[in-house]
Amino acid sequence: MQQIQAIKPTGPAKTSAKRDAILEAAVELFLEVGYGAASINTLIAHVGGSKATVYAHFENKERLFEAVVDEVLSEVSTAMSGIDLAGFGLRDGLQYVGEHLLHLVTSKRHIDLARLVIAEAQRFPEIGRIYYDHGPALAYKGLSVFLLEHSNGEGSFRVTDEDTAAAWFASMLIHRSFLERLCIGTEPPSSRQIEVKVEAVVTAFLDMYRLRATMKSEGGYPCD
Amino acid sequence: MQQIQAIKPTGPAKTSAKRDAILEAAVELFLEVGYGAASINTLIAHVGGSKATVYAHFENKERLFEAVVDEVLSEVSTAMSGIDLAGFGLRDGLQYVGEHLLHLVTSKRHIDLARLVIAEAQRFPEIGRIYYDHGPALAYKGLSVFLLEHSNGEGSFRVTDEDTAAAWFASMLIHRSFLERLCIGTEPPSSRQIEVKVEAVVTAFLDMYRLRATMKSEGGYPCD
DNA sequence: AATGTACTGTAACATGCGGTACAGTTCAAC
DNA sequence: GTTGAACTGTACCGCATGTTACAGTACATT
Structure with a gap:
């Protein structure tokens, strides 16, 4: 008879305005201070209400x-x-x-997410996988398809290993800004800076592959 | 008279075999589980001895x-x-x-270090800075100097913005493997894989800049 | 033999943590 | 007006944390 709550935990599990509010506050908190340093007390201090409500909607800190x-x-x-x-x-x-x-990758939201994922990828291997699949891998794939579609059409652009090509393009574009932003707190680049950076990379990238088609008869860059 | 230890904390602060042992064990522990999850108790469980000894050599967990x-x-x-x-x-x-x-960047030691630094770069801004300056920035600089030295010599290689060129080269080489290893626990590439990957990047990179020198009269890729 | 230093072991401290219990409140639906 | 579900506030549990205190040991130097 006692411990009714332990059996039926008082609240719903699915849709709820309160649940959304808690989740939203949790997003801000986790992104800012990381998993370990984010406490449930701090969370309810931001969102208001009571610990019990949090645990009515989310089983665990891990689930949250x-x-x-x-x-x-x-x-x-x-x-x-x-x-x-x-x-x-x-x-x-x-x-x-x-x-x-470049805009997306250097956005505060994404940088905080990436930091969080990288930090906890050992303890929660799933989230590392999910992040990679739904983030970088997805971007690579889209780029790769696009490159393949235009592989014979314009100019003298031809690509044999479109996956590698996509990764190179994205890497040239992203890597430095990404790492700088993760390590030292560099500000995200302005729209103008982004435009210029991308122009340079696009030109260099196209030159790279244009040359291969014009100067060499066959074969791409052997990679994997 | 009491609290002598509080004034002179019983031990030396500089060289000591014990200190080295503690530091070594701390390196392993922090790299493995991160700052928050590494406790002093776990540390002394690995290194042996007593908590007091740890605090005799290192003022804080932070200092450690x-x-x-x-x-x-x-x-x-x-x-x-x-x-x-x-x-x-x-x-x-x-x-x-x-x-x-590529070997260095994908080594377990470096990946663990990078994870640790990225995870704590917010709470300890210094270590993010130090890591970047003594790691990536140092590599960029070395590469950049080398590129500049060979900018007029062999082939038709010419570079106007050697810093950007160095960053591009390193990024093409590193980015994907680095991120994969950080997020999903990809194994480090073998020596053979490294060799092949680097060959591909070197060829593509040289083609990229060779073309610029032969096909365009002046100017590099505008970037920053 | 005496001294002083590095180290050990154990215990304690204050604090904060995740998580639970429970009584009380709000409020919409019937 | 009653019911019942969602929410709040507070107090609590057990536990782990960083850190300190302190009494005792090992040992090299004098």
Whole structure:
């Protein structure tokens, strides 16, 4: 008779305005201070209400954490898969996707997410996997398809290993800014800076592959 | 009269075999589980002895952490600055430095260090800065100097923005493996895989800049 | 033999943690 | 007006944390 709550934990598990509020606050908190340093007390201090309510909606701190990562990840991957390259020419498409990519990657939301994921990828291997699949891998794949589609069309662009090519393009674009932002707190680049950076990478990238088609008869860059 | 230990904390602060043992064990522990999850109790369980000894040599958990990061960082940056490119031609030099770089970056030691640094760079901004300066920035600089030295010599290689070129080379080489290893626990590449990967990147990179010198009259890739 | 230093073992401290219990409140639906 | 579900506030549990205190041991130097 006693411990009714232990059997039926007082609350719903699915939709709820309160649940959303808690989740939202948890997102901010986890992204800011990380998993270990984020306490449930601090959470309710921000969102208001009571610990019991939190535990009515989320079984664990771990489950709450998973929900947080899912939430932010869906934001990011939605933004990423929302990039539509249909109708773009090769150069314009690369410029377009490049600007979006660099903007997204260096955004505060994504940097905080990446930090969180990298920090906890050992303890929660799932979230590392999910992040990689729904983030970088997704971007690589989209780029790779686009490159393949334009492999014979314009200019003298031809690519044999489109996956590697996509990774190179993204890496040239992203790597330095990403790491700088993760390690030292560099500010995200402005729209103008992004534009210029992408232009340089696109030009260099196209030159790289244009040359291969014109100067060498066959074969791509052997990689994997 | 009482609290003598509080004034003079019983032990030495500099050289000591015990201190080294503690530091070594702390390195392993912090690298494995991160700052928050590493407790002093776990530490002494691995190294033996007593908590008091730890606190005789290190004022804080934070100070101990800083010592750990310094230690591992010096290992890494020693390995990095130990790469001597004198006497190498352009292509061979890039191949050589590329192989070392990729090997170093994907090594367990460095990946664990990077994870730790990225995870704590918010709470300890210093270590993020130190890592970046003694790691990536140092590598970029070395590469950049090497590229500039060979900018007019062999082939038709010419570079106007050697810093950007160095970053691009390193990024193409590193980014994907680095991120994969951080997020999903990909195994480090074998020596053979490294060799092949670097060859591909070197060829593509040289083609990229060779083209610029032959097809365009002036100017590099505008970037920053 | 005496001294002083490095170290050990154990216990304690204050604090904060995740998580639970429970009584009380709000409020919409019937 | 009654019911019942969602929520709040507070107090609590057990436990682990960083850190300190302190009494005792090992040992090299004088």
